[in-house]
Amino acid sequence: MYAVVKTGGKQYRVAKNDTLVVEKLAGEVGEVVQLGDVLMLAEEGKAPTVGAPTVDKAAVFAEVVEQGKGDKVIVFKKQRRQNHRRKNGHRQELTTVKVVEISPTGTKPKADAAENKAPAKKAATKKAATKKAAAKKTEAEKTEE
Numbered sequence: 787m788y789a790v791v792k793t794g795g796k797q798y799r800v801a802k803n804d805t806l807v808v809e810k811l812a813g814e815v816g817e818v819v820q821l822g823d824v825l826m827l828a829e830e831g832k833a834p835t836v837g838a839p840t841v842d843k844a845a846v847f848a849e850v851v852e853q854g855k856g857d858k859v860i861v862f863k864k865q866r867r868q869n870h871r872r873k874n875g876h877r878q879e880l881t882t883v884k885v886v887e888i889s890p891t892g893t894k895p896k897a898d899a900a901e902n903k904a905p906a907k908k909a910a911t912k913k914a915a916t917k918k919a920a921a922k923k924t925e926a927e928k929t930e931e
Contacts, residue, residue: 787829789888791846793822800846800885810879813850818886818895821846827890835890843892848883856880 788801794809800821813819824844828834835841855877863872887895 787827787888789824789828789844789846790826791821791824797825800848800888802885802888804885805851805882806885807880807882809881810853811850811881811883813881815850815853817850818847819850819883821848821883821885827888841890843890845889845892845894846885847887847889847895848885850881851884852882854880854882 788799790797790799792798793811796808798806798808800806808821811819811821823840824837824846825840826834826836827841827844835844837844856879857877859876859878861872861874861876864870889895
């Protein structure tokens with residue numbers, strides 16, 4: 787399944803697990819955001835669904851991978867024979883996103899993998915803390931003897 791989405795004034799053809807660079811989107815790294823308007827949805831072996839102008843209830847969800855800036859663009863303006871020159875630079879703010887899910891019904895994706903990993907780390911730290919406590923108890927017992 788793939789979709790055509792419009793975000794930042796541009797249109798992109800996206801499929802699940804695609805990585806793309808779009809104009810700045812609000813969101814922290816690791817956060818799941820909804821991309822702009824879905825203009826078309828297509829599945830293999832079926833006729834594509836084209837919106838007028840957008841497909842109702844359809845949504846594309848993507849995880850923010852990186853927030854950054856593009857290359858510097860030099861803007862140089864000159865009026866000849868007038869001794870008039872202006873030189874400016876510009877760096878566009880960009881967001882790199884990875885498509886998590888294309889949903890024809892607009893439902894959000896299930897729990898993030900990052901959230902599933904977090905409890906495992908906490909359990910590992912608890913185990914380490916109990917090992918340290920056990921070691922301190924044995925040292926205390928040795929000093930008492």
